[in-house]
Amino acid sequence: MYQLEVQGGTLSVSSGADMEVLAEDSNELRLRADGGLPVVLRFEISGTELLVGLGERFGQLEQTGRRWEAAITDLLHGHPEDTYCYVPFLLSSAGYGVLLETSARALWDLKATDPRAWSVSVAASPFQLRVFRGQPKAIIAAATKVIGRPPLAPPWAYGVWKTTLSGTEAILSEARAIMQADIPVTACWTYDYYDEATNTGCGLSGSYPSGSYPNLSNLSNRLHDLGYRVLGYVQPAVFVGSQPFDEASREGYLVRRANGEPNLFPYNNPKLRPDIPWFSEPGAAYIDMTNPAARSWFQNMLQGALDMGFDGWMQDMGEHLGDRAQLADGSLGAAARNRYAELYHQAAHEVWSHRKDVTVFARSGALGSIAKVNAMWPGDQHADWTSDRGLPSVIPAGPSIGLAGVTAWGPDIGGLIDGRDGGAGVRDEELWIRWCQYGALTPIMRDHLGFKYAGGAIDMWSGDRTVAIFRTYARLHLALFPYLWRLAREASDSGIPILRALLIEYPDHPEAWSINDQYLLGADLLVAPVTIKGAVSRRVWFPPGVWISWWDDTRWEGTGWREVPAPLEQIPLFRREGGRVELSENPDRTLGM
Known part of the structure; x- marks a missing residue:
């Protein structure tokens, strides 16, 4: 067991696997986990906490109480708590973050079973994990250095x-x-x-x-x-009946089944049935x-x-x-599900990244x-x-x-x-x-x-x-x-995104960790979309400071909840008094083309 002090108390990290300390300083603990599969890690804090992260999450920002197997999924056919994009990075309101350096499937139990602790069971070994300490901005900056920051879009x-x-x-x-x-x-x-x-x-x-x-x-x-x-x-994927499919099948370029046949999956196919709108029959196979x-x-x-x-x-x-799919490197689909997305995007990146x-x-x-x-x-x-x-x-x-x-x-x-x-x-x-x-x-x-x-x-x-x-x-x-362009350039250097959870700027407020229908653009614009049919007003939580309506300059004092107008023509949008929001009076739609 390893213990370290964080803002919210004493954090204990334990595992049945062997854990080796690779490095430790005031900001980060780096461990190597090794042992039998699965590797189970348990994290217990002496105080209370709220948990966010694990990639792109739908319906609910705060994840405490959920139990979820981390395997990327097409959400049209998956559970609403699944995700297209899984990143094994979890952030706690107690002043720490945990990053697992593996894309392997994992079972995250975020205090669903035991309200005293959260755990993760990882179907791979060995791997490194990092425990970051500090405020969310500092943790995100440190974690994204390891995760890898996106290239700056033009x-x-x-x-x-x-x-x-x-x-x-x-x-x-x-x-x-x-x-x-x-x-x-x-x-x-x-x-x-x-x-x-x-x-x-x-x-x-x-x-x-x-x-x-x-x-x-x-x-x-x-x-x-x-x-x-x-x-x-x-x-x-390549479509059954197409020239690319025939060539890929002949040359052994496709993900296959145990019998050596292409691993087909339901997919609309413009070569066979262009009138079929959805994934109703096996119509394609993935390139290996x-x-x-x-x-x-x-x-x-x-x-x-x-x-x-x-x-x-x-x-x-x-x-x-598919879980039973077989890849050329000997891995099975059950273990390679998340890694396949990495390989796909890496292959494409090598084509376009010079542009x-x-x-x-x-x-x-x-x-x-x-x-x-x-x-x-x-x-x-x-x-x-x-x-x-x-x-x-x-x-x-x-x-x-x-x-x-x-x-x-x-x-x-x-x-x-x-x-x-x-x-x-x-x-x-x-x-x-x-x-x-x-x-x-x-x-x-x-x-x-x-x-x-x-x-x-x-x-x-x-x-x-x-x-x-x-x-x-x-x-x-x-x-x-x-x-937006200033924020994009800053994000490429810092890892702090343009579209921000409220907790990034206001980590000391529990509301900022649990609100699902508000966010910040940068530090200086507060956005509160309307998501209820027929609504012409909505409750907004205002962070500390004064927030000024984009539409009529009404001033709203934080911190706290207020009922604000939301006529159909207007989304509730507020700028922070004293902030910096650069505007173009006559923007060129081509943006420099």
Whole structure:
């Protein structure tokens, strides 16, 4: 057993495994754990504490009382407490943080079984662990040095991205319409193409019309001529029936089953059944990123996407490695689930990282992948108001992944799919407006037309009010660019994110550790999204100081709870008196293109 003094009392660290002290000073204890599997570590504090972290968490920021197996999961098919991105870093209100330097699966019991202590059972050995002491900012700065900080995304990444679908001519027509409507959009993102030569695109347009893409290079060039950046779509699977699948299967490039056959998993497949909207039949297999030849083959295809003029892409998926899948290095999917995401993003990073103007946004992640993508998004939510799958569920995701140093981050405005309300959510203009407001006040403002088959889905073009709302909040987002860009540069040096949990700035207040529906942009903007249908006001917890309404200069005194106005056209947004929020009066939508 090891004991060390932290702000909240005496912390005891014990294990049945062998533990060796590698280094210790006033700020950090570094141990090596070795022994039989699993390695079980137990942490007990003499005082009280609240616990946050473990990557991107949905529905609830504070994790005390949860018991969770850390294996990344596609949340459309997983439990709401699962995650796309797992980082084994836990932060305590008692003045310490713990980082495990392993991507192995682990079972975290955060005082669910024993209210006196939390434990973690790790299915790998040996590994190092670090116990940091101090305030959250200092701990996050130290931990992100070890985790690896994301590369700095280019300035344009902090602009406004608009989904554009339905073929070359439809996209170009919409790009011109956006300009004519005076909506400041920086980048056009498309995903409904499928380019077999580069294995990019998903070939699915959801409830929107399909269209042809005769020449993606030409489309990129024409959008560039209009002043837009261009984003595409990448994932690590190949479709059954495609030329890449046939080649990969022949050459032994695919993750396989015990019988040697490709390990297929349910996935929409534009080659076999482009009319099937969801993962209803075995349609794809993952490229084996542990096979050096397969890795190089994947990278050559990805280089082709850059050569077509894309300025980046959604780097989707990475969580579907089945437990019985077999990889070329001898590992099984059960043990390699988290590591596969690391290998995937590392392989892609080697292709694009020499290009400082490229933005790659991923949803999957593990310990070693945070430093290999320069943007992230929180995966797939339902277009509804539910706390476990809808708009409210995604609010804590940004503050929680920020604890691991993720900087350029933003949600799918509008959600991805029909909710469990018979499609009412996709047709709910109020829901879309609240999501748009929230998305505008994250580092990346990006909508997603998604796969909403209930009919009548709301998007930017649905009516005069939706156009006006998107225009207003796109202008606000771009006006904030000088502030966001300063914070982004600072984050690349310090590890302190742009989108911050309240606890980063106000660690001595228990509310800052447990509030799920507020966050800070930098230190000087307080954001309180509206997540309840029909609400025209909401309770806001104001940290110490004076906070001034963005909309009417009303002054709100902290510390404490206040009921504030929240008319449909306005998200509760406050600037800290005495703070520094740089603004651009006439922002260039291209952000220097």
